Amino acid sequence: MFLSIKLWCAFVALAVSHPASTQPKLYDILLNGMQIGELKVYTTTAKTGEIHYRADADASVWFFGRKNITMLISSVYKDKLMETASFHEKLNEKTQNLSLTNWDGNGYQVTLNDEKVALPARRITYSTAILYHREPKNVTELFSERFGKFCPIKPVGVGKYQLTMPDGKQNLYTYVNGVCEEVEVHTNLYRFRFKLRK
Template structure:
């Protein structure tokens, strides 16, 4: 009887912990000119009122490497901190962004330049890897430290409009991100979901 009780208790505890901390990982292959050049691994963990998203991008094009890391923390569906680091090998385009919530304001530091905004941040670009932006007209770019417009093109396709006028296109099927088309200085790149 004691071992049955212990087994039930352990099973119940594991089930509760699993429900409290749900994790999801989406992996994308980065393709340029129809060649695989890297991967993006997007991880999201939910635990009660807390959410964290970590996105690791690893790209190698000939002799150039690009490593990018995004780490967002949320409480009650509101961004509390974000840190972005991008190291671009030979190109010299290294970027660092930190975002911290202080009461109702955010302190944003992009490559040493500090700014403050007093608008609550709920959805970021990293969230687009896990949810279709059906009711959104904008998301916050952790990398750029500013809000960017999102435009629905219909059929699960959305444009994220960048400050210089370029557009990244996000394509969803049944609410799941399947592909991102990115217009970059190196040309067009595609992030294609592989798992």
């Protein structure tokens, strides 16, 4: 998959311009009950009032050979409105998915693996990166940094929310006293659990 140098440089600039918190929340990544990796979740508030939400995942599985998976989700908000966002997924150090979203004053410009994606002309107030930081009470849809699209989310129990992705897969988020305790993530091959480390 070819990714332009311009898109890659824009991603790096976004990732390094907002340093992560020194005290992240840590989640164990589990597959069939076994820990295979770690998810780190950060929130940083800049002097300018921007809030940076970030999640870094690193996992390793065996499927016809060792598969090392890394993922970075990042979103920057100001006055409760998203300004920039990015998603970067790598498999064995090779980029699989890279997306960037930027507010230009009139609308969001989304680039997904070098392709432009059209978005409805409205501001984004909630995205997947925030799910690890704030319970989605009264939220019916959110923006996916990965897909560059809006996704429906609904409560399915006390503190439980089901997020339906554009590819039809459904992830389950569980909260206790407003804190994200566990996430079930479905992929083409696996069902992962992210469990908050106590």
